[in-house]
Amino acid sequence: GEDVEQSLFLSVREGDSSVINCTYTDSSSTYLYWYKQEPGAGLQLLTYIFSNMDMKQDQRLTVLLNKKDKHLSLRIADTQTGDSAIYFCAESFSGGSYIPTFGRGTSLIVHP
């Protein structure tokens, strides 16, 4: 079966880079996603990467995919206080219904 694991907390200083990590178990993943959830709000899709890619960059966000180790990371450059939120990793895999499986979320705390 599928499983997505994330560390629960990350604390960084404003202006530093943040790296949020995720591991998944299903080798037949198609898309992998990063979502952001701000307090009191629903999840918002930040970015995605297709499983045949190694890297995707989108402004301050860089997604790295290591298929051999089944490891996904999200790097946020020049982290700002507005980046404080919970970040969810999710995978969609071809062996099931394609419905994404979500990790438990990483709480990113940015302090001055």
Added chain:
Amino acid sequence: NAGVTQTPKFQVLKTGQSMTLQCAQDMNHNSMYWYRQDPGMGLRLIYYSASEGTTDKGEVPNGYNVSRLNKREFSLRLESAAPSQTSVYFCASSEYAGGKDGYTFGSGTRLTVV
């Protein structure tokens, strides 16, 4: 603004009461989903509707029923609420499951069962 609208935003129920959570999307999406979010548990899928006229169980369907009323609307019903159903409920929609556009989520319904 286009998106997913959930009502109500907050609700307190007594054990044994029933209620229906409403969800509507205006993006002409085919698929709709209900999740619950509990502290430290992430998102767990309750039910989904891959297309109008179909519904399927997710990971935690017990105690819930759903209705895909039309392409826009997907409701979640609690027939006899229990304290274990205290949670934040999110509705989401997508053009197709697992596509590059991911899901669009509503802002959630915070339900407390006492």
